[in-house]
Amino acid sequence: MEGTNQAIQTMVATLRQLTQGFGLSLAIFGLTLLFSIPLGLLICKGRMSKITVVSLLCRLYISVLRGTPLMLQLLLVYFGPYYVFRVSLGNDYRFIATIIAFSLNYAAYFAEIFRGGIQSMSKGQYEAATVLGFSKAQTYFKIILPQVIKRVLPSVSNEIITLVKDTSLAQVLSVAEMFTRASAAASKQVSVMPFIVAGLFYYLMNLLIEFILNRVEKSMSYYS
Amino acid sequence: MSDVNNDIVLEIKDIHKSFDKLEVLQGIDITVERGEVVAVIGPSGGGKSTLLRCATTLEKVDSGKIVIGGDVLCDDVDGHSVYCDKKLEREIRSKFGLVFQNFNLFPHFSVRRNITEALIHVHKKSKEEADAICDGLLKKMDLEAKADEYPCNLSGGQQQRVSIARALATNPEIIFFDEPTSALDPELTKGVLTVIKELAQEKMTMVIVTHEMSFARDVADRIVFMDGGVIVEEGPAYELVTNPKQERTKAFLAGY
Numbered sequence: 001m002e003g004t005n006q007a008i009q010t011m012v013a014t015l016r017q018l019t020q021g022f023g024l025s026l027a028i029f030g031l032t033l034l035f036s037i038p039l040g041l042l043i044c045k046g047r048m049s050k051i052t053v054v055s056l057l058c059r060l061y062i063s064v065l066r067g068t069p070l071m072l073q074l075l076l077v078y079f080g081p082y083y084v085f086r087v088s089l090g091n092d093y094r095f096i097a098t099i100i101a102f103s104l105n106y107a108a109y110f111a112e113i114f115r116g117g118i119q120s121m122s123k124g125q126y127e128a129a130t131v132l133g134f135s136k137a138q139t140y141f142k143i144i145l146p147q148v149i150k151r152v153l154p155s156v157s158n159e160i161i162t163l164v165k166d167t168s169l170a171q172v173l174s175v176a177e178m179f180t181r182a183s184a185a186a187s188k189q190v191s192v193m194p195f196i197v198a199g200l201f202y203y204l205m206n207l208l209i210e211f212i213l214n215r216v217e218k219s220m221s222y223y224s
Numbered sequence: 225m226s227d228v229n230n231d232i233v234l235e236i237k238d239i240h241k242s243f244d245k246l247e248v249l250q251g252i253d254i255t256v257e258r259g260e261v262v263a264v265i266g267p268s269g270g271g272k273s274t275l276l277r278c279a280t281t282l283e284k285v286d287s288g289k290i291v292i293g294g295d296v297l298c299d300d301v302d303g304h305s306v307y308c309d310k311k312l313e314r315e316i317r318s319k320f321g322l323v324f325q326n327f328n329l330f331p332h333f334s335v336r337r338n339i340t341e342a343l344i345h346v347h348k349k350s351k352e353e354a355d356a357i358c359d360g361l362l363k364k365m366d367l368e369a370k371a372d373e374y375p376c377n378l379s380g381g382q383q384q385r386v387s388i389a390r391a392l393a394t395n396p397e398i399i400f401f402d403e404p405t406s407a408l409d410p411e412l413t414k415g416v417l418t419v420i421k422e423l424a425q426e427k428m429t430m431v432i433v434t435h436e437m438s439f440a441r442d443v444a445d446r447i448v449f450m451d452g453g454v455i456v457e458e459g460p461a462y463e464l465v466t467n468p469k470q471e472r473t474k475a476f477l478a479g480y
Contacts, residue, residue, distance in 0.1 A: 122328075124324060124326060124328035125328060125330065127282050127324070127328065128322075128324065128328035128329075128330070129330075130281070130282065130317070131280055131281070131282070131317060131320075131321075131322045132317075132341075132342040132346065132390070132394070133314055133317045133318050133342055133346040133347075133394070134342065134345070134346060135314075138345060138346075142341070142345070143330055146332050147331065147332055150332070222374060223331045223332050223374045223375070223376050224331070224376045
């Protein structure tokens with residue numbers, strides 16, 4: 001009886017800890033999307049720029065950010081300012097560094113996805129819009145972008161789902177997100193249970209995301 | 225005909241256009257009067273489409289002059305074309321319509337929105353005005369029931385008629401057709417040609433690049449035969465088709 005009680009208490013404590021951590025995981029997830037998608041669009045634009053220097057710089061950016069581990073990028077963004085400039089940015093910087101590194105990294109992937117979508121648009125769509133007198137901005141926002149969004153949605157969904165799981169990498173900066181807490185709880189309890197609960201959290205989160213993205217995809221299926 | 229009917233809608237003077245080293249247009253002159261229907265025929269690669277693309281601002285000419293509806297799109301200065309400013313260029317774009325070979329409808333817009341979007345957002349018409357114009361055109365195109373459909377649910381012929389309606393919506397002074405039936409099977413071609421024929425009867429000014437020889441003969445006032453980047457021969461439609469003077473024209477027409 002005593003043992004069961006204790007087990008339940010441990011379980012409740014674990015759940016509470018993980019739930020608290022989950023809030024932070026959600027914050028990393030949400031803020032990364034918020035920053036990386038516009039940044040990705042910008043880099044995509046730069047990558048397709050006719051100005052060679054801009055285009056090359058964006059290619060280099062994409063190549064490096066995609067070609068090195070996100071974990072390494074997290075460490076560099078966090079420790080970089082200290083080792084390079086000898087400045088200490090305080091404890092809050094852990095979280096900020098996490099958001100910066102995630103956003104920079106995901107922007108590189110989004111940029112390439114957007115580029116694929118934009119380049120898959122036929123020249124005729126631009127030409128029809130031009131001849132009808134639409135301005136460049138109107139053409140982009142009314143004609144091109146809505147179609148590109150539909151085309152890139154499956155790939156973007158992939159990235160979004162990966163991002164949910166990648167938030168666990170923030171552990172490397174000791175950000176108290178869910179995975180960090182799960183690890184701590186697991187070693188304290190000498191049990192694998194916290195990991196399983198964490199896994200369940202990630203999975204349920206992604207299940208929800210999948211559901212939402214499917215709905216969005218369906219809402220755009222009125223044309224092909 | 226009165227003088228008003230005789231004014232010039234399109235004037236193209238000695239235009240040249242090269243892609244890399246290939247000179248696709250080697251000095252083309254065409255004048256189209258109001259109410260006139262001009263068919264441009266000739267073998268593939270002869271420069272027909274490039275001519276149309278230059279006249280519709282989709283390509284820039286290297287030298288020569290283009291005047292549309294009285295506005296100078298570009299003028300020749302010392303052997304090089306100088307284009308008008310962007311503002312005038314946009315104004316000129318509202319003076320002509322272009323119908324593409326593969327329609328280029330906006331797939332994410334309904335038929336109605338394909339037709340009204342430019343009216344509302346470029347020509348600043350109210351939604352009601354735009355809808356009224358759209359309804360009238362769809363009736364004319366025999367597509368009244370399709371206003372709320374999306375292009376993917378229409379046949380090729382219907383899509384092309386929508387794109388003609390879209391080009392007509394802004395009440396242009398001239399409409400260019402770039403092989404409007406080349407992407408359609410013969411059955412669907414008929415409907416599109418009928419629509420163009422009706423426009424010709426209404427004295428719509430049109431320039432039509434086409435491979436439909438009998439259509440060109442029956443509908444156009446004048447035919448221009450292009451090959452190798454030059455106009456080889458031009459003349460009244462019926463005469464050019466039935467009694468061509470140049471050897472190259474004869475050889476080309478013999479293939480039909």
